[in-house]
């Protein structure tokens with residue numbers, strides 16, 4: 041055996057374990073408001089941080105030590121001060137912005153919390169149903185995408201399909217299929233007051249949260265939410281735009297749902313789909329994003345579909361997989377849109 045290879049791999053195992061712990065500590069920092077309490081304050085003593093956070097001294101102390109070792113905080117051993125650099129704060133303490141990364145940390149306990157059940161499913165089959173991830177699951181998905189949807193959906197992403205943008209400025213009809221906590225459809229309904237929007241999701245708790253957010257914003261009178269599937273919509277309802285965000289790979293009956301969506305899309309309408317940014321071949325996904333997405337697939341996306349008797353397509357469906365499904369459902373035009381994003385790919389699909 042190659043001793044250097046063993047040594048190098050042992051180093052990687054420690055780094056990965058350290059990464060897991062860093063992400064867990066960062067989850068605590070996000071959830072308790074510790075990053076927020078340190079944001080913009082420069083070097084701070086431990087006592088000042090405890091006071092600013094309102095949290096228990098001993099927990100904060102150990103968290104600070106761990107975050108220093110994980111290189112999320114800078115430490116001055118002479119002054120015994122801790123600092124969250126502005127550049128880190130930009131990512132860690134920027135809730136609601138399109139550069140906030142805290143949603144990823146929220147996803148970690150939500151997914152790893154079911155790891156024993158997932159491991160058991162490797163032997164027994166089945167999986168973990170979507171609703172078993174609970175309110176924290178909905179919150180984590182919401183936190184991962186909220187800032188992006190609010191800041192980029194209408195002004196940037198939809199502008200890449202000019203004819204759709206123009207229709208929405210006049211009087212479009214839009215369905216957000218699998219709307220989850222509703223941020224994308226809320227953002228669109230705010231941006232295009234002359235168009236009419238429906239958010240649809242099978243999951244009742246997600247729809248309740250979406251309705252709650254809508255109440256807090258007004259509510260908007262051009263937006264309604266429906267709990268259920270496509271067959272629960274008004275039979276006459278036809279749409280100029282159907283958005284399907286981070287959903288296709290999760291579906292239990294992907295071709296059946298896409299056929300239903302085909303029948304609800306006007307003949308000159310567009311289905312706009314957002315899916316994780318992965319390549320079609322495993323060898324092209326050997327990087328941090330690939331590692332995150334395959335983990336998310338095993339601990340959530342694939343597993344919740346298998347739990348419901350679905351095919352378990354998984355997070356890394358990729359462009360060829362999406363194209364294959366939409367063509368089987370009857371769509372003839374498939375385009376990968378030229379939108380820059382670290383984690384997502386965007387598709388325009390038409391009759």
Ligand SMILES: C[S@@+](CC[C@H](N)C(=O)[O-])C[C@H]1O[C@@H](n2cnc3c(N)ncnc32)[C@H](O)[C@@H]1O
Pocket residue numbers: 170181182185217218219220221222240241242243246268269270284285286287290291292297
């Ligand atoms: C990963 S979440 C994405 C939520 C939201 N679109 C977002 O981007 O934040 C997938 C959503 O699809 C919904 N979903 C899955 N299958 C569905 C179906 N057949 N009909 C309606 N909603 C469905 C789930 O309940 C879940 O809320």
